Amino acid sequence: xxxxxxxxxxxxxxxxxxxxxxxxxxxxxxxxxxxxxxxxxxxxxxxxxxxxxxxxxxxxxxxxxxxxxxxxxxxxxxxxxxxxxxxxxxxxxxxxxxxxxxxxxxxxxxxxxxxxxxxxxxxxxxxxxxxxxxxxxxxxxxxxxxxxxxxxxxxxxxxxxxxxxxxxxxxxxxxxxxxxxxxxxxxxxxxxxxxxxxxxxxxxxxxxxxxxxxxxxxxxxxxxxxxxxxxxxxxxxxxxxxxxxxxxxxxxxxxxxxxxxxxxxxxxxxxxxxxxxxxxxxxxxxxxxxxxxxxxxxxxxxxxxxxxxxxxxxxxxxxxxxxxxxxxxxxxxxxxxxxxxxxxxxxxxxxxxxxxxxxxxxxxxxxxxxxxxxxxxxxxxxxxxxxxxxxxxxxxxxxxxxxxxxxxxxxxxxxxxxxxxxxxxxxxxxxxxxxxxxxxxxxxxxxxxxxxxxxxxxxxxxxxxxxxxxxxxxxxxxxxxxxxxxxxxxxxxxxxxxxxxxxxxxxxxxxxxxxxxxxxxxxxxxxxxxxxxxxxxxxxxxxxxxxxxxxxxxxxxxxxxxxxxxxxxxxxxxxxxxxxxxxxxxxxxxxxxxxxxxxxxxxxxxxxxxxxxxxxxxxxxxxxxxxxxxxxxxxxxxxxxxxxxxxxxxxxxxxxxxxxxxxxxxxxxxxxxxxxxxxxxxxxxxxxxxxxxxxxxxxxxxxxxxxxxxxxxxxxxxxxxxxxxxxxx
Numbered sequence: 001x002x003x004x005x006x007x008x009x010x011x012x013x014x015x016x017x018x019x020x021x022x023x024x025x026x027x028x029x030x031x032x033x034x035x036x037x038x039x040x041x042x043x044x045x046x047x048x049x050x051x052x053x054x055x056x057x058x059x060x061x062x063x064x065x066x067x068x069x070x071x072x073x074x075x076x077x078x079x080x081x082x083x084x085x086x087x088x089x090x091x092x093x094x095x096x097x098x099x100x101x102x103x104x105x106x107x108x109x110x111x112x113x114x115x116x117x118x119x120x121x122x123x124x125x126x127x128x129x130x131x132x133x134x135x136x137x138x139x140x141x142x143x144x145x146x147x148x149x150x151x152x153x154x155x156x157x158x159x160x161x162x163x164x165x166x167x168x169x170x171x172x173x174x175x176x177x178x179x180x181x182x183x184x185x186x187x188x189x190x191x192x193x194x195x196x197x198x199x200x201x202x203x204x205x206x207x208x209x210x211x212x213x214x215x216x217x218x219x220x221x222x223x224x225x226x227x228x229x230x231x232x233x234x235x236x237x238x239x240x241x242x243x244x245x246x247x248x249x250x251x252x253x254x255x256x257x258x259x260x261x262x263x264x265x266x267x268x269x270x271x272x273x274x275x276x277x278x279x280x281x282x283x284x285x286x287x288x289x290x291x292x293x294x295x296x297x298x299x300x301x302x303x304x305x306x307x308x309x310x311x312x313x314x315x316x317x318x319x320x321x322x323x324x325x326x327x328x329x330x331x332x333x334x335x336x337x338x339x340x341x342x343x344x345x346x347x348x349x350x351x352x353x354x355x356x357x358x359x360x361x362x363x364x365x366x367x368x369x370x371x372x373x374x375x376x377x378x379x380x381x382x383x384x385x386x387x388x389x390x391x392x393x394x395x396x397x398x399x400x401x402x403x404x405x406x407x408x409x410x411x412x413x414x415x416x417x418x419x420x421x422x423x424x425x426x427x428x429x430x431x432x433x434x435x436x437x438x439x440x441x442x443x444x445x446x447x448x449x450x451x452x453x454x455x456x457x458x459x460x461x462x463x464x465x466x467x468x469x470x471x472x473x474x475x476x477x478x479x480x481x482x483x484x485x486x487x488x489x490x491x492x493x494x495x496x497x498x499x500x501x502x503x504x505x506x507x508x509x510x511x512x513x514x515x516x517x518x519x520x521x522x523x524x525x526x527x528x529x530x531x532x533x534x535x536x537x538x539x540x541x542x543x544x545x546x547x548x549x550x551x552x553x554x555x556x557x558x559x560x561x562x563x564x565x566x567x568x569x570x571x572x573x574x575x576x577x578x579x580x581x582x583x584x585x586x587x588x589x590x591x592x593x594x595x596x597x598x599x600x601x602x603x604x605x606x607x608x609x610x611x612x613x614x615x616x617x618x619x620x621x622x623x624x625x626x627x628x629x630x631x632x633x634x635x636x637x638x639x640x641x642x643x644x645x646x647x648x649x650x651x652x653x654x655x656x657x658x659x660x661x662x663x664x665x666x667x668x669x670x671x672x673x674x675x676x677x678x679x680x681x682x683x684x685x686x687x688x689x690x691x692x693x694x695x696x697x698x699x700x701x702x703x704x705x706x707x708x709x710x711x712x713x714x715x716x717x718x719x720x721x722x723x724x725x726x727x728x729x
Contacts, residue, residue, distance in 0.1 A: 033098055034078045035062045040095030047089035047118070050627055066627075069636060071110075080111040082632060084143065089118040092149070097132025110138050115166065116146035127154040137161065145169050145191065155179050166191040168215065175199030176216075186211045189682060193239065194218040201245075206231040213237035213684050217263065221245060225269075227252045234258060237684035241265040241287065249293075251276045258282050261684050265289040265313075272296075273317075277303055289313045297321050390464045392471055394422065399429055408482075418478060426478040427463060431471075447474060450552040454525045458517030460540060460550040479548070481541035484510065488536055489618070504651050506545055507613050508667070508703065512696050513547035514539055518606060519693040521549075522599045530556040530597045534605035535586045536612070556597040585619030585630065589681055600683035606692065607631070607678025614671050616648035631679040638672055645672060667699050 042056050056065045062078070063070035069080035078099045092114070099109040121129060126149060133139065133156065141164040149167065152174040156162070162185050172195040183190070186208050193215045200223030201216070208214070212234055221243040229238075230252025238253070241263045248271035249264060255276035265287040272295035273288065283302050290313035297303050297311060297319025308323025318327035398419035399406050409416035414432040421427055451462040451474075463475045481487065487501065502510070514534075521529040531538075531552065538551040588595070588604035595601070608619050611630050619630040626633060637644040646652055646668070674695060680686055687695075 034076075035060070037095045037098035038062055038065065038068065038078070038081075040098075041093040044093040044095075045088050045090040047087070049087045052083060052086040052088065052627060069111075071640065078109055080113075080636075081109070082111070082113045082628075082636065083117070084113045084115040084632070086117055086627065088114075090120070092119045092121060092129050092144075092147075094128045094132035096129070097136070109136065111141045112139065113141070113143045114147070115143045118148055119144070120148040121151055126151050130154045130156055133159065140164070142166070153177050153180050156183065159183070160185055163187045164189045168193040168195070170195055172197055176202050176221075178202050178204045183208065187234075189213045189215075189685070191215040191682075192219070196220060198222065200224070201226055201229070201240075203228050205229055208232050210234050213682060215239040216243070218242040224248075225250055225253060225264075229253050230256060232256065236282075237261045237682075239263040240267070243267055245269060247271070249274055249288075254280070261285045263287040264291070267291050269293060273303065277301075286310055288317075293317050296327050297324065390421075390466050390475065392466055392468060395419070395429055395466055395473060395475070398422075398427065402429075402431065421475075425463070428476045428478045430474040430476060432473065446556075447552045450529055453527050454521065454529065456517055456520045456525075457546070458513045458548050459520070460548045476550070477542075479540040480543045481545065483537050484539040484541060484547065485536035487541065488612075502613075502651055504668075505703075507651060508696075508700055509545060510539070510541070510547045511610055511613065511671070512693075512700060514549060514606065514609070515689060515693040515696050517547075517549040518602060519689040522602065522689045528599070530599055531602050531605075532556060532597050533583055533586075534602055534609065535583050536609060539609075585623055588683070590683055595683075598683065599689065600686050603678050603686045603689060603692065604683075606689065607675045607686075610671060610678065611675035614649065614668060614675065615645055616650055629679070631676060634672065634676060638676070639669075642669065642672070667703055670695075670699055 039057060042053050045053060048054070052066050054066075056062075059065070062068055063076070067081055067083040067086075068078055069082065070077055071079040081096070081099070096109075096112065131154065133142075136159050138161060139159055140161055142159075142162060143164065143166040145166045146169040148171060150171040150173065153167075153172060153176065155177070156165075156179070162183060165180075165183070165186060166189065168191040172192070174197065176192065176197055176199065187210045190208070190211060190213070194217070197216070197219040198221065201221060203226050205214070206226070206228035209231055211232055214232070214235060214237065217239045218241070221240075222245065224247035225240065225245055227250035230250060233256065235256050236258050238256075238259060238261070242265070245264070245267040247269065249269055251274040254262075254274035259280065260282050262283065263286070266289070268291060269288075270292040273293055277283065277286070278298060278301040280302050286303075286306055287310050289310060293311075293314040294316025295318075297317060299320035303319075304321060306321065308321055311317050311319075311321060311324050318325045320326070396402060398421050399417040400419075402415075402417055406417045406419065407415055408418050408428065414430060417429045417431065419427050419429050448462070448465060451460070455461075460476055463477060465475065466473045518531065518534070521531060529552070531549065533551060534549070538549065540548050540550050542548065583605075586605045586608050588598075588601035590598075591601060608630055611617075611634055612619055615630070615634065617630060617633065622628055622630050622633045628636070634645055674692065678686055678692065
């Protein structure tokens with residue numbers, strides 16, 4: 001629970017409601033100044049391929065312009081500018097600094113999101129823009145990643161409340177200035193990765209004692225890692241990979257009490273791995289590859305749980321992790337000089353004993369092979385009992401010859417037919433497309449492997465399979481309610497529209513079921529499984545509305561028994577990106593940048609699906625109609641306008657008739673925040689599915705308690721009037 005509370009608390013800080021600091025609306029002069037600043041920014045934009053700024057200037061109400069959000073009395077001051085990923089080209093205008101103009105204590109610019117455009121700095125000089133932010137005392141998040149910003153990092157002015165600074169994927173040069181490294185106000189995230197920064201790591205980084213994530217990867221930084229970095233006691237994510245750092249990894253850094261992810265790969269670090277790593281209770285992922293580390297990787301503790309890829313490229317490392325070199329015993333090293341003297345005696349004795357030794361070896365090997373064959377036969381028999389073979393003829397008979405009338409679903413890998421086996425069992429037969437080649441064959445093998453090695457009430461169960469040279473099929477139980485996507489968006493209208501015929505209790509049940517299934521795949525299954533394609537169409541519902549996760553055709557087995565032929569922990573990033581092209585809206589942003597399959601990617605997909613269920617907004621509709629991710633769309637309204645977030649939720653009207661309506665309102669807010677936390681852009685700031693599952697369980701228990709207490713009239717529960725209700729219009 002503690003691990004989960006950290007990102008929840010972080011997100012609350014990032015979404016604090018805009019304080020009302022004055023009793024009257026902003027004077028016209030202030031509003032005009034904000035409007036002129038926005039128009040000056042637009043005038044410097046040379047290309048707007050998506051028409052994001054098309055409505056700027058058409059109306060005097062600039063608070064209604066795309067990407068502009070206002071707050072304060074009368075909502076007349078710009079507090080957020082959200083234009084990430086719009087494809088804007090041009091020079092970033094210093095006029096934006098006027099949005100932070102101090103006037104009569106009114107709210108000022110707090111969030112500036114311009115990432116993933118093609119904005120550049122004037123003559124590679126960032127100083128005019130950053131100097132314009134000298135009054136940005138209320139600015140909390142400044143995100144300019146993925147642009148064409150060049151030159152050196154200038155001073156940031158009086159950004160006393162800045163919590164997130166993201167300048168990654170630009171062309172910044174020179175050293176990291178001390179005044180940037182000493183931004184002690186940064187509580188969440190500093191990302192300067194994928195630039196051309198050089199020089200040493202400044203000691204001033206140690207002043208960021210509240211920062212949670214620090215990413216300086218893929219630069220040209222040199223020198224050693226300062227031990228003073230251990231003063232960043234709140235750090236959870238540290239990425240220094242892809243630089244030219246030398247020397248030892250400081251024990252103080254390895255001993256950071258909350259560190260969960262550590263990546264120092266692709267440097268020139270040397271010496272032994274710090275012993276403090278062994279006793280870490282928080283570290284989940286680490287990468288030490290492609291350095292000059294030496295010494296022994298112990299057989300127990302945190303390091304022993306990492307894969308061999310975390311240590312590769314360090315010739316001096318040895319240990320007990322499968323896949324890296326075994327260490328030579330200490331006794332062997334001591335006796336090595338005496339070996340030549342003993343060779344003659346050993347050879348003579350070995351010749352005398354060779355006949356007896358060979359006969360013993362042959363006998364022992366025969367016994368061992370006999371035991372192995374017994375185990376293999378037993379394993380095959382067990383698999384046969386759990387998944388009895390079925391012929392193509394029986395499947396054809398069960399589906400009426402795979403007729404069109406029995407078709408209940410189709411996808412890129414094949415079709416699904418409804419059928420009835422000879423014993424009366426209703427089944428869904430998933431027939432793989434024989435024209436799909438190796439991609440479909442790999443999908444079939446992956447799905448069979450996952451279904452064979454996992455068992456959970458919220459995962460689909462395979463009844464059997466049928467596999468010939470030209471025909472591959474999975475036989476699954478028929479789910480009477482179909483898929484969650486079909487319930488939310490019926491093909492013939494009905495009660496669809498992002499909430500379907502679901503009430504809030506059913507939404508809670510489905511969310512809980514999916515969370516439990518995903519937590520099992522990530523943390524408790526015999527092999528760790530990354531689903532890679534979680535979305536409503538891959539969630540099926542049985543007669544009792546219990547949700548089960550299906551379609552493991554592109555899943556990845558990323559840990560566990562190394563003997564699995566389908567394990568693809570090191571699968572290339574572009575393969576997973578290609579397979580996920582059909583699931584726009586649910587794909588984690590790091591996959592689009594070449595990221596490997598990860599459990600954090602599944603958490604993102606779950607968060608999108610959670611927001612979809614709560615808001616009634618389909619993520620693809622939001623992307624194509626408004627150019628925003630569902631996460632960005634919700635953040636645009638939350639927390640100051642929860643009613644707008646829930647305006648399209650069909651279940652909202654039914655919630656008014658439910659007895660624990662007040663408790664449901666609290667739960668809705670919690671679910672919105674949970675969905676936003678799961679869909680944060682940085683994977684390191686997302687919770688694990690185990691934490692998500694635990695939080696949802698607590699919510700369900702709270703709902704049950706409030707439902708039972710509704711008639712008690714003890715007055716201890718928070719009450720909502722109809723006027724204030726989130727469910728009322």
